[in-house]
Amino acid sequence: MPPRRIAVLADSDTRWKWGASVARQIAPGHALDACFLRGRSTPTERQLAEVGIVPDSQRVLSAAELVDDEELASADIVVLAVLGGTVLALTHSLGLAWEGREHRPVTVSGYVGVVYEKMVDGLMTRAGTDLVLANSAYDAGRFRSVFENVGIDPESVVECALPFLGGDPYRPSGERPFTVTFAVQPSVPKERQGRLRLLERAAGHALRYPERQVLIKLRSLPGEQTTHVESDPYQLLVEELAEPAPPNLQLVYGNMGEVLDRTDLLVTVSSTAALESMHRRIPTAILTDVGVREAHGNHYFVRSGCLASWDDIDAGALPQPDPAWAAAQGIGRTDPYAAARTRIAALRAAGPLPPLRPYYSPGTAGIYLTGILRNNGFDEKGRPLPAPLGLGGARGAGKVVRRVAGRGARKLYRMGHQRVAPALRRWGAV
Template identity: 80%
Template sequence: MPPRRVAVLADSDTRWKWGASVARQLAPEHALDAYFLSTRSTPTERQLAEIGIVPDTRRETPAAGLVDDAELADADLVVLAVAGGTVLALVHSLGRAWADREHRPVTVSGYVGVVYEKMVDGLLTRAGTDLVLANSGHDHRRFRSVFESVDVDPDSVVECALPFLSGAPYRPSADRPFTVTFAVQPSVPKDRPSRLGLLERAAAHARLHPERQVLVKLRSLPGEQTTHVEADPYQHLVDSLAEPAPANLRLAYGNMGEVLDRTDLLVTVSSTAALESMHRRIPTAILTDFGVREAHGNHYFVHSGCLASWDDIDAGALPQPDPKWAAAQGIGKSDPYAAARARVAALRAAGPLPPLRPYYTAQSAGIYLGTILRHNGFDEEGRPLPAPLGAAGTGRMKKAVRRVARRGAKKLYRVGHQRLAPALRRWGAV
């Protein structure tokens, strides 16, 4: 009997982390197949190694290349860890491709982090997958309400929690300095002055508290891409500090869980790392220095009890989340994926799965659907668009450029580590 398999379709390092973690929660004994979509943010080898989940097989493909993939069609479970529009395009196209099959995979979609904007937009593009995962009881209620109102099966929404809420509970340690970790985000805040301002405040905190270690937790090396575009990486902004960075301010890469192992206070604007930190009962501060605003996502934490400014942190603030709010976010929940596993088992036990049916159709939203399909390489029937003349060469060129860019990023890393690190060790570690 061939091994049971779960396939994860991912288009960035962050979404791979979420999708692979979901797969491990739903089907821990299954073999794990990785399908990385060819996009600007296709993860590099370093990014995958940092996440630490190694698939049994892996391949890189455009979205349209999945339609005729026999191994994907034979999988038991497919986790669509991609943007909402791509989920819609794949549900539409794979639904047609799998329509006459006796067996098709159970499909799963959801969100990589907290849902603080464009909820209806993102939710309706994910409608049609067999499971739509809600990361909290709060989201579960909101998602079901939307589906009930637009005649989508509300039982497809299943409450769980972010799959990477794990790790040992926080224990202060006398064997190392008190460590403040500033978890940065690629696009929050977006503009250079604001990002430099946050870095200045982190440096000022390090100067004020020389007994503490302040880590600036980075997402990627220069040249690497993440889910969101990062215009002004903090690695570059360090050179623009008004004063030289103090010796106890350091840049840090690596797995977030491992960084949290040595963190005594997590500081961020609105990163999902805040939920990881809260889950482990690490004091967590949601920054208010640029206001509490929907544009920054920190409004999501208004009721958490963790809003704080750098001035508060300078004065010794160690915020802990309100227990009721934390519970509503799925924090501390025991076996949060039990309901999702039960849903998968029930679908399988009921016999052959019905055809995949997205919410948006050519009749209900033809213009919108057509635009999304074309953007993902499909025609209006969900068939792969014919490759334009010279596309093969273009594809090879894109891959060659990507390889060169990745080699350049690695070379830049080696130069920084081997030649510049001695001069910069007083403030950073890469």
């Protein structure tokens, strides 16, 4: 019998981390196949290494190429770790391509982090996958309520937790300096001045507490894409500090879990790293300096008891989350993916899976669906669009991609060589 396989479709490093972590939880004995969607945020080898989950195979394809992919069709489970619109397009088009097959994969979708905006928008595009994972009891209740009211089976919503919540519980260490980690985000806040001011406050904290280590946890290299575009990387902003930063301020890369291993206080605006930190009972501060706003996502933490400013942190604040709030967010749960594994087993035991059918169809939302399909390389019937005229098919498209990629690589190399590398050497990034 061939080995059982679970495929993860991912369009960025962040979604690969979520999808691969989910795969390890719901199918620990399966071979892991990585299918990265070709696009702006296709993860680099460095980004994949930072996540730390090595697939058994990996390849890069377009959404349209996946429709006729036999390896994908023969997988036992497919995790759709992509944007909601792409989930909808693939559920529609794969449903047509797989119709009539004796076997099709169980499909799984969900959210990479907390759902703090456009809940109904994103949820409706995921409707139609066999499992829609909810990262908490709070989310599961909201999702099921929406599905019930529009006629979608609420049993497809399965309560779990963020899959990368783990690691050893926090214990203060007297063998190293007290360490404050500022987990930055590519687009929160978006404004250059706000990002620079947060960096200045972190540097000011390091100056105030010379016995502490202050880490700026970076997400990506300048020019390297992730889920969100970063227009003003902290690696470059550090050169614009009004005063030279003290030696106990350090820029760091690496796996978030490993950084948390040496963290005594996690500081962020709204990164999901906050939930990882809370799960391990590390003091966690959700910054209010740029406001508590839906645009920043930190409004999600209003009831957590962890809102704090840099002034509070300078004064010694070490926030811990409210236990009831933390429990409602899935923090601290044991084996949160047992229900998902049970659901998958029940679907298989019931016989051949029914055809994939998203909620949005030509009859319910033809105008909206057509736009989503075209944005993902399909025509209004869900068939792959032909290559644009002038590209000469796949070979011509490949030449264009290589030419554009070459220009981008040269630009990135110049930026790295002339600006980033000297900055990283000065600031000790690792």
